[in-house]
Amino acid sequence: MEETSLLLILLVSGGLSTLPPHSREYHFVNQLMNWTEAQSYCREHFTDLVTIYNSNINQLLFSMSPRINDWAWTGLYNDRYSWKWSMERKLFYVGSTHEFLIWANGQPDCAYANEYCVALQGQTQMDDRPCGDSYPFLCYNAQNTSYILVMESRSWSAAQSYCRTYHTDLTSIRSKEEKSNITLTLNGSGVQYVWIGLYRDPWAPWSDNTTSTFTNWKISEPNNYGSTQYCVTMNLMAGIWSDSGCELRYNFFCFTAVTKQTVVKMKLQSEADMHSTEIQQQVSQQLSGLMLSEGLTDFRIRWRKVQSYRDDQSKKQDVDGGCKTEF
Ligand SMILES: *[C@@H]1O[C@H](CO)[C@@H](O)[C@H](O)[C@H]1NC(C)=O
Ligand SMILES: *[C@@H]1O[C@H](CO)[C@@H](O)[C@H](O)[C@H]1NC(C)=O
Ligand SMILES: *[C@@H]1O[C@H](CO)[C@@H](O)[C@H](O)[C@H]1NC(C)=O
Numbered sequence: 001m002e003e004t005s006l007l008l009i010l011l012v013s014g015g016l017s018t019l020p021p022h023s024r025e026y027h028f029v030n031q032l033m034n035w036t037e038a039q040s041y042c043r044e045h046f047t048d049l050v051t052i053y054n055s056n057i058n059q060l061l062f063s064m065s066p067r068i069n070d071w072a073w074t075g076l077y078n079d080r081y082s083w084k085w086s087m088e089r090k091l092f093y094v095g096s097t098h099e100f101l102i103w104a105n106g107q108p109d110c111a112y113a114n115e116y117c118v119a120l121q122g123q124t125q126m127d128d129r130p131c132g133d134s135y136p137f138l139c140y141n142a143q144n145t146s147y148i149l150v151m152e153s154r155s156w157s158a159a160q161s162y163c164r165t166y167h168t169d170l171t172s173i174r175s176k177e178e179k180s181n182i183t184l185t186l187n188g189s190g191v192q193y194v195w196i197g198l199y200r201d202p203w204a205p206w207s208d209n210t211t212s213t214f215t216n217w218k219i220s221e222p223n224n225y226g227s228t229q230y231c232v233t234m235n236l237m238a239g240i241w242s243d244s245g246c247e248l249r250y251n252f253f254c255f256t257a258v259t260k261q262t263v264v265k266m267k268l269q270s271e272a273d274m275h276s277t278e279i280q281q282q283v284s285q286q287l288s289g290l291m292l293s294e295g296l297t298d299f300r301i302r303w304r305k306v307q308s309y310r311d312d313q314s315k316k317q318d319v320d321g322g323c324k325t326e327f
């Protein structure tokens, strides 16, 4: 009697594109490098500088490092040029030099690590300011393409709400024409600072382009002391963080994204007709439920028909060859 069995193949993998933190391996690198060198080193030898998503990871990094009175780089940095327009909400890099978006002397300086919104200063040049400061502001109205100077002092986000309620949004400055119209609107108003729609997210993203809300700052950090501290270190005696000058040389933490794939072959014995697609679907569904309840979300289930061992010895090769491990 010909014996045919079915193999149910389960591919289980962890740590694909979404990179859940638990599928990372961490490394302490005992070499002194500046932040950009450390980043290159991690990207070359591992995956990237670390992102610290929670206190467990912070504790893990702390426990794997030596107890020396020094600091080590993490993947956190403060990108002074990662600006967005309120109206578009997507990244719009404003470099240190630009045709018509001109920073006032020494700006942006992210003073005290607390300046994430932009005002026009002296009516023409940009200055990053604390978002909580109250200034008059410039709205843009898309219906009649006009710029409206509101002479009430508000915080940046209150100004944004006002503009969104009564007009379109806080103004962008996307062309020379727009810039000169704005200059005209402001002319004679006497305003010293006026909010425009430029802002950025503090401390986001990390070197690997993911974001995390967890922080473990030392008291009174970050402070961007001397407006020179845009990269973040962990203290190796205490596990707490500080912003530091990116050009300084420290040890550092890297991670490797681990992609594990496990192939599970199951041989099922049943009175039921396992060749029936319906029954295969039922079994697959039950198995899926079981996997999900165990917290496994990244898996695939495949059925494979197998000739009986006795039936054809040479087919065995074929069966094994069918269970490819894919990375
Ligand atoms: C454009 O519309 C806004 C809102 O209605 C109004 O405040 C503003 O004065 C208008 N500007 C022009 C130039 O019509
Ligand atoms: C700005 O000024 C120019 C002329 O310099 C004009 O053509 C344009 O409509 C104005 N408005 C806006 C919204 O740019
Ligand atoms: C500002 O307005 C004054 C007159 O009110 C004018 O003389 C001057 O040229 C204007 N400046 C700009 C930059 O438009």
Ligand SMILES: *[C@@H]1O[C@H](CO)[C@@H](O)[C@H](O)[C@H]1NC(C)=O
Pocket: 209
């Ligand atoms: C970083 O992530 C954002 C969205 O999360 C994406 O738009 C952007 O392209 C990414 N940048 C890089 C360099 O991967």
Ligand SMILES: *[C@@H]1O[C@H](CO)[C@@H](O)[C@H](O)[C@H]1NC(C)=O
Pocket: 034, 035, 036, 037, 246, 247, 248
């Ligand atoms: C790190 O050092 C390299 C030279 O080895 C230099 O090119 C780079 O600008 C430095 N990075 C920082 C942030 O100072």
